[in-house]
Amino acid sequence: MYRIVLSLITIFSVCFSALAVASSENVELQGYGAFSNLNKDWMLMALYVNKAEETAESATPQRLEIKIAPQRFSQRRFRSLWLNALAIEHGADKMAAMQAELTQFFDIIQEPLEAGDTLIIERTEIGSEVRTEVKINYHTLADLSADFLPLIVQSLVGKHPPTQALKTGLTGEASLREQTNLAIRFDRLEPTLPRIAEISRWGKRILASHL
Structure with missing residues (x-):
């Protein structure tokens, strides 16, 4: 029964994501990449962009999906890897x-991340206002400025990416074989039902802290 329910949630979530992408005719998957450090893949990523723009490097990012690869990924290491990438690309x-x-972004990570945890950093529009929404395992945990998603993506595909392989993958310039292998690994990573419920509790704690 557990596996059936989990499968239904996974199917629903995938379909919902596909519909969300389809709802904007100019949004498409640009590429998959692996954020690696010390010969270890920490995060698998998928980058969606505005396909109406001419080149991969100039295309406006619409959504960055991040799936955690190792069994355990501490908040400290998560923060350290991102801050290092951001500082090298953007400067002080x-x-x-x-x-x-x-x-605010790092504070939503309240406990170590686990394999299959899914972070989505997405451009949203409410009326004429553009914002960045951050979700973990389908729960919205942060609402940030429109500049936040481009800042994050630029640290991955800019002049000083964490690795050239990551940049090549996310900009869609890797080989078909490499992209296919990454896509298979990416799709296999999904949060469990108990983990989805646990992240829901993170959201409740965040709301309580703002009261």
Whole structure:
């Protein structure tokens, strides 16, 4: 019964994501990449962009999906890997300007991440206002400025990416074989039902902290 329910949730979530992408005719998957450090894949990623724009590097990012690869990924290491990538690409001044939102982003990670945990950083529009929404395992945990998603994506595909393989993958320039292998690994990673419920409790704690 557990497996049936989990399968239904997974199917529903995948279909919902597909519908969300399809709802904007100019949004498409650009590529898959693996965020690696010390010969270990920590995060598998899929980048969606506005396909109406001419080149991969200039295309406006619409959504970055991140799936955790190792069995355990501490908050400290998660923060360290991202801060290092961001600092190398953007420099101290831009990092200082985004400090408040970076703190908010990292603070939603309340416990070590686990294999299959799925983070979605997505551009959203409410009326004329553009924002960045952050979800973990289908639960919205943060609402950030429109600049946040481009800042994150630029650290992955800019002049100083964590690895060239990551940049090549996310910009859709890797080989078909490499992209297929990454896509298979990416699709196999999904959160369990208990983990989805646990992240829901994170969201409740975040709401309580703002009261």
